Amino acid sequence: MSLCALPTAMIFPRLRFYDDLFDELDHFERALRPLQRFPRDEMYGLSDKVTNDDSKLAISLEVPQFKPEELKVSLDGRTLKIEGKQELNEDGAYSMRCFTRHWVLPEEVDVEQIRSSLTDDGHLAIEAPKISKPDTTTRDIPIQKSLKGKESS
Numbered sequence: 499m500s501l502c503a504l505p506t507a508m509i510f511p512r513l514r515f516y517d518d519l520f521d522e523l524d525h526f527e528r529a530l531r532p533l534q535r536f537p538r539d540e541m542y543g544l545s546d547k548v549t550n551d552d553s554k555l556a557i558s559l560e561v562p563q564f565k566p567e568e569l570k571v572s573l574d575g576r577t578l579k580i581e582g583k584q585e586l587n588e589d590g591a592y593s594m595r596c597f598t599r600h601w602v603l604p605e606e607v608d609v610e611q612i613r614s615s616l617t618d619d620g621h622l623a624i625e626a627p628k629i630s631k632p633d634t635t636t637r638d639i640p641i642q643k644s645l646k647g648k649e650s651s
Contacts, residue, residue: 546599555607555626559599562620571614571624576603578624606631
């Protein structure tokens with residue numbers, strides 16, 4: 499037996515309204531959730547590709563919106579950094595776009611030989627050869643026969 503003679507929905511009819519409202523807000527929030535991560539790379543049209551094989555490390559970055567003077571490639575120790583910054587001021591409207599990419603280069607990359615180039619259509623290419631490692635293959639070393647009775651001095 500209940501102490502309350504009337505159902506709670508009759509006593510608090512407005513609570514159901516708020517339940518429905520919050521259910522709608524939850525549905526709206528879930529619908530917007532994919533937009534919370536800002537798709538910067540897609541917005542700027544940036545795409546990169548890294549090739550790391552036995553002979554070289556190559557980084558390719560598509561930056562068609564940027565002019566050569568708006569790009570900077572630098573090396574700090576073994577960290578390669580590519581930056582782009584573009585500022586536009588037209589008809590009283592100001593806009594800026596920028597990006598930064600970092601790569602830690604492997605020990606076998608010859609950092610003294612890094613080269614970069616930019617094509618007219620915005621293809622930035624960075625290449626660095628790898629230092630050849632000493633041959634670590636297994637081999638047999640023949641044992642030579644020494645003369646018996648020969649004394650070392």
